[in-house]
Amino acid sequence: MNVIGLEVSTSAAKCILYNAETGIVDSVSQPYPAEVADIVSQDPEGIFQAALAVLRAIVQRNDRPVAAIGLSGTWHSLLYLDRHRQPVGRIKTWADVTATETVEALKAEPDFYREFYHKTGCVLHALYPIWKLYHDKKTNPEAFRVVVYLSSQIECLFERLTGGQAVSRCTASGSGFFNIHTLDWDDELLALAGVKRSMFAELTEATFTLPLAPAIARAVGLPAGIPVTVGAADGALNQVGIGGAREGIMSFSVGTSAALRLVKPAPQLADDPSTWCYYLYNGKRIIGAATHSGNVLSWFAERFFFDRKGKTYSLQDYDQFAAAIEPEKAPYFLPFLYGERCPGWQGKRRGGFLEISPQHNEAHLYYAILEGILFNLYHCYTILASLGGQPAKVLLSGGIIKSPFWRQMAADIFQRDLLVTGVVDESTVGGALFALQAGGGIGQVEDYAVEPTRVLSPRSDKVDVYRKRFAKYLQLYEASRP
Structure with a gap:
């Protein structure tokens, strides 16, 4: 069909x-x-x-x-x-x-x-x-x-x-x-x-x-x-399109915006307003968190992708520069240049670099941005996990897949396997799957599953460094609350 x-x-x-x-x-x-x-x-x-x-x-x-x-x-x-x-x-x-x-x-x-x-x-x-x-x-x-x-x-x-x-x-x-x-x-x-x-x-x-x-x-x-x-x-159809309409599968997309989503059989809400809960279909709810942070990379690319002689560098170049950075010596970044959505929902909040020093250069700033975006999402992840438990699978998608350094950083910060499916146009595929169900081509959209094409495993030697840096990120986050 x-x-x-x-x-x-x-x-x-x-x-x-x-x-x-x-x-x-x-x-x-x-x-x-x-x-x-x-x-x-x-x-x-x-x-x-x-x-x-x-x-x-x-x-x-x-x-x-x-x-x-x-x-x-x-x-x-x-x-x-x-x-x-x-x-x-x-x-x-x-x-x-x-x-x-x-x-x-x-x-x-x-x-x-x-x-x-x-x-x-x-x-x-x-x-x-x-x-x-x-x-x-x-x-x-x-x-x-x-x-x-x-x-x-x-x-x-x-x-x-x-x-x-x-x-x-x-x-x-x-x-x-x-x-x-x-x-x-x-x-x-x-x-x-x-x-x-x-x-x-x-x-x-x-x-x-x-x-x-x-x-x-x-x-x-x-x-x-x-x-x-x-x-x-x-957003809901993205979850369907990656094969996540079943319980236990979290979608983790990072692109122009970023989001975490998980299907549940009933509403699940935090005590304090932070994550959201919407409806999917057939009684299922979808809980999640979304951020504006992906836009920050575009902001950085427009302003800093050059050296003092005017030579332009690509994302791939900056990936290589960032890979050489020692995390312990990097500055921190709060990715709220466009305001904060999850978890604090402070529209007037602004972000920026913190604990920056004279030895830091564009590579350090780029590293801090990548880390800060993921720390924002991991902050949301900890809230979602406290509500619905640890998901059985986490499926990674979006522009982050194009960056080997950044996607590995994600696995290291989340300290769990991240699965890459290779699905493109996920939300459009989700719409097509509902059309298939409506036309009798499949029984239910949750029957649709995608086999991963790549598994990103966390590196054990990164546990302590990212645990300490995330704790510091949370301190800076609270200290800068509007």
Whole structure:
């Protein structure tokens, strides 16, 4: 059986043709033009046209029959619609944190802070749609008068492709309006935000489908009526795409952003707001932590990848330089240049180098950045392990795989085997797997498993050095708390 995985991410539209037996057959990716997406917002029509373009490209250059289409989109987005279900403004993405000041005021009420977290699984933070809306109604109530319905990036794509309205509980669980225990919209939070149930689409499982609309089918060259899944969030689908929809498997991805995720049969939340808990499907929850820290490498590359004579170095060059650094003599780095998400959720927090001295150079700084990003994630890992126990397997993915030095450092800091699967486009694959299940190609997505292509084992001689440095990192972390 052949299916299509279609994803609208923060920066690009992606489409894969996926075969139940052989995996990815073909793939297409199209970055959004600057006017369509600027990270914090997206043009709904531009996103749809980009998705249509990659879908058409896959169909036109492959003659295999397609049984279903599985959708993937970003978590934590918000789109206002008028009474005709037409967009009011642009899609607000997870990166839109204009509500930070409003949220900080709410954080001054610790009882509410904890209640919201334990009810929704979401930490009180400006990235969540409930607070984007709450802030907009507070600061610009007149503009909100024309808003009749609430939607999101993936819901908008599903509606344009099928003509119907629905939202998966997976997508909804990242909104802040959704109760992670009852698996329904939370009436108290709806009242707090001043919205009604009628403004939301019907809640469904991620395997729910509607037929592809005839006009869209003609436009891309597919038969009308092909099932299209309602779509789920890319973070959850990443977990599915690496074969982690079963219990005991943690995904550990480090790229532009970084995240740890683990599937559980019931909600699991820390006493104090730190890690998050969202919904996957079929009663399963997904607990995890996400950070902004991966962006720090891009920041460093733009400013420091050169020597005094102007020669440019690559990541591979800096890997070699960092490998020669003695960890005991390196500075420390708190990777919060873009604010802190997990575990402290301090939007105004800033990071930087600490305990730096005159003998340190760019190689020392690069080493400290790599270590600091991993210490941030290991800090989150210790909280997740205290909640759900040590995972049986940890699957490593993302840009970190391209760096032999950094991926070995990860194994050494976590002091456990890290498995590399070699899967690419994990979240798009996850969307395709839900399409396979919806089309009858597989029984359940948790039946999907991937054999590792590489095992990264920790070095025993690094235990003490990283244990001591992590303890020092935690001291510096606490000392610099806002």
